[in-house]
Amino acid sequence: MADGRHWSPRTLAGDPSRADAGAMYLNFMGKGDHVLPAGWGNETVISVLGSARIDATAPSEPGAKLTVVTAMCGATVVVPPGARVELSGGDILGSHAVDIDPDVDGPAMRIEAIPVLGSIKIESA
Numbered sequence: 001m002a003d004g005r006h007w008s009p010r011t012l013a014g015d016p017s018r019a020d021a022g023a024m025y026l027n028f029m030g031k032g033d034h035v036l037p038a039g040w041g042n043e044t045v046i047s048v049l050g051s052a053r054i055d056a057t058a059p060s061e062p063g064a065k066l067t068v069v070t071a072m073c074g075a076t077v078v079v080p081p082g083a084r085v086e087l088s089g090g091d092i093l094g095s096h097a098v099d100i101d102p103d104v105d106g107p108a109m110r111i112e113a114i115p116v117l118g119s120i121k122i123e124s125a
Helices: none
Strands: 008-011 023-028 031-035 040-048 051-055 060-071 074-079 084-089 095-099 108-116 119-124
Touching (some): 040 051, 051 060, 060 074, 074 108, 108 119
Parallel strands (some): 051 074, 074 119, 095 119
Antiparallel strands (some): 008 023
16 A cells, blocks of 8 residues: 555454455555455455545455445445446445446345445446
8 A cells, every 4th residue: 555554454253264254354544455365255344534445356255245344434346347246234324336337247246335424335447
């Protein structure tokens, strides 16, 4: 990242080499870009008082889910061209926007968006 701040990965549960173990990435009061690695599984990104850009264009494990939580900030999730986004979650005094073509036939991506006094935008690469 250009400002020298780093994302902090944390294993949530189980064997970190398994897709169902997941990881949590924290961003506090910073501006950060995070690239999900190929084969990502269940990932959680939390951004507080900062902005985040999450590159989710790498192939994921089957059934993978990305959870994005923002608190008093914004986040952008970049998905591969042609991806079908299955969106869940809810806004708490926040908003979300999906800026992708709804008539695509690509791989399905599960994204849970939870903006709290913030926003989450999902866009195609």
